Amino acid sequence: MRRTLAEQVVVRPMTLDDLGAVWRLGKSLFTGEISYSKRLWTEDELLARFVDEPPLCLTATFKDRVVGFTIGAILRRAGSSWATGYLVWIGVSKRYQRKQVALKLYRELERRLRERGARNVIAEVETRNLKALGFMRKAGFHEDHTVSFLKKRLS
Template sequence: MKSATTTKAKATTRPISTSFKALSADNLDEVVAIERNSSKSPWPAEHFRSSLENSNNLSYALMLRDKLIGYVIAALALDSADLHNIAIDSRYQRQGHATKLLSCLVNELGERGAKEIFLEVRVSNKGAIGFYKSQGFEQISLRKNYYMKNSNDRTDREDGIIMRLEIATTENNNAL
């Protein structure tokens, strides 16, 4: 009897197809929902709205097909930028999405002449600190008691870490 030949179906991993677009006021509901779900002190909708209206700010949405799964907002002043917010829907974290989003932002900032990015993060936000370190940010200082821990008790506070990332521009590289 002929032995049966079995052909195992080869497992294929399809890359998740994501894209970027400029964040707009039409995305506010999705953004606020992610923010409430992921942040200890979520920005209110008004904060996002005024941020979107500020022409010094750059903001991108990360789209998984038609679904918004993350966003980043930064402000650019001359050759220095401040990262104001970044978040990924908790169901899509640890899949490299924030890395892609940050890289999109850093490229755009570099093209607009930024040489460095600063940010502030709560000492208790270990996940975000781990992410920023993985992207090359370095701690440059500590702001004692910078953040309120509890909105009902103004004395219950925690430190903020200031981090910085140098943006590698062609100009910077040529100077080496």
């Protein structure tokens, strides 16, 4: 029986050797077409996340080539026993999108967040990013409008 592409993809911890490929993939995906995010895809952001929580930085590889990645974090509030998982970034090469690779990455991240005490997971998605919203719903997320981001142009 033939295995699906997602079954052939290996999800594993990101390594230092992966950072270049992850950086290039992220740069190709996060082009700025979706205009506003409080997070920017920069080398510093990638490196800081990789150094801060390496077990929550994962890559998806196919035939030893990086085809996707996800980066998560644990958020803890002082005085609270609750921990919240944060899906910071997730990206899959366009050629491998809609083939269950992102879902496989996310499920492994969720498992690791749960192991670290997370009781829920949050993520930010721009409302115009319909592909990302569709993926997030498929992964079990629902919209929670507890925060509004406001913007003001300074002249």
